Amino acid sequence: MILKDKVIIITGGCGLIGREIVADIKKKGGLTINADINVQTDIQNGLFNLDITNDNSIQCLVDAVYEEYGRIDGLVNSAYPRTKDWGAFFENINPESWRKNVDMQMNSCFVVCQKVLKIMEQQKEGSIVNIASIYGVVGNDFSLYEEYGGTSPAAYCAIKGGIINFTRYLASYYGKNNIRVNCVSPGGIFDKQHPSFVEKYNAKVPMRRMGNPDDIAPAVSFMLSNEAKYITGQNLVVDGGWTAI
Ligand SMILES: NC(=O)c1ccc[n+]([C@@H]2O[C@H](COP(=O)([O-])OP(=O)(O)OC[C@H]3O[C@@H](n4cnc5c(N)ncnc54)[C@H](O)[C@@H]3O)[C@@H](O)[C@H]2O)c1
Numbered sequence: 001m002i003l004k005d006k007v008i009i010i011t012g013g014c015g016l017i018g019r020e021i022v023a024d025i026k027k028k029g030g031l032t033i034n035a036d037i038n039v040q041t042d043i044q045n046g047l048f049n050l051d052i053t054n055d056n057s058i059q060c061l062v063d064a065v066y067e068e069y070g071r072i073d074g075l076v077n078s079a080y081p082r083t084k085d086w087g088a089f090f091e092n093i094n095p096e097s098w099r100k101n102v103d104m105q106m107n108s109c110f111v112v113c114q115k116v117l118k119i120m121e122q123q124k125e126g127s128i129v130n131i132a133s134i135y136g137v138v139g140n141d142f143s144l145y146e147e148y149g150g151t152s153p154a155a156y157c158a159i160k161g162g163i164i165n166f167t168r169y170l171a172s173y174y175g176k177n178n179i180r181v182n183c184v185s186p187g188g189i190f191d192k193q194h195p196s197f198v199e200k201y202n203a204k205v206p207m208r209r210m211g212n213p214d215d216i217a218p219a220v221s222f223m224l225s226n227e228a229k230y231i232t233g234q235n236l237v238v239d240g241g242w243t244a245i
Pocket of ligand 1: 133
């Protein structure tokens with residue numbers, strides 16, 4: 001019960017990874033607020049309809065949680081908004097679309113952090129976990145996509161790399177307030193991708209398989225908990241060894 005009675009907001013808590021994070025935090029005693037664009041607000045039952053691209057919506061979330069619980073111990077940023085043309089080949093990326101994705105994914109992460117940190121600063125306590133990616137650490141292996149004609153979005157690397165270093169900034173800025181800010185960076189999560197992608201991915205990764213959401217969630221819970229009380233500014237990569245070779 002390493003998260004007993006801790007009040008923790010998870011943005012994107014209905015997602016592939018987010019819902020496992022919510023479940024793991026609950027299992028470890030935490031009180032979760034799943035803040036996602038796909039839920040109806042029911043704050044007593046830990047649900048809040050959040051549009052992370054709307055600053056006012058973020059402020060309403062923070063106010064509602066503070067009013068209900070009187071504190072915010074943890075925040076996990078796992079919301080993942082993207083444009084319809086997300087995944088275009090580099091040559092074809094519309095600059096407007098690039099800007100929109102950076103705004104929706106990275107700038108929104110800044111706004112959520114800024115608003116939650118105001119509460120954590122008053123409490124002199126808190127832990128934030130930003131979900132980044134191996135593609136914020138290393139470049140893409142395009143050979144994985146060749147056989148089925150797919151690709152991986154260029155903005156993703158820029159956004160995730162940005163979030164990892166922004167995390168270090170926050171860790172440094174708020175360390176004196178007993179607030180920790182870390183990233184967890186998953187490798188590729190199995191989600192019925194094209195068989196040729198999965199086969200090549202498995203062959204490349206030392207543990208010979210893609211990740212599952214339950215590989216990621218315990219790492220997030222650890223970072224949120226007092227077990228990690230002297231860890232800040234770090235990027236915990238959970239990837240079966242992909243970035244180790
Ligand atoms: N799935 C992977 O292979 C993988 C690998 C590495 C990193 N990640 C990262 O993990 C995080 C979660 O990814 P996922 O695979 O669970 O994605 P997902 O698409 O399954 O879930 C994202 C969630 O965000 C919510 N969301 C979308 N727009 C929103 C908005 N405007 N406001 C609030 N919520 C919104 C969606 O409703 C959804 O529940 C992302 O940061 C992603 O980059 C995923």
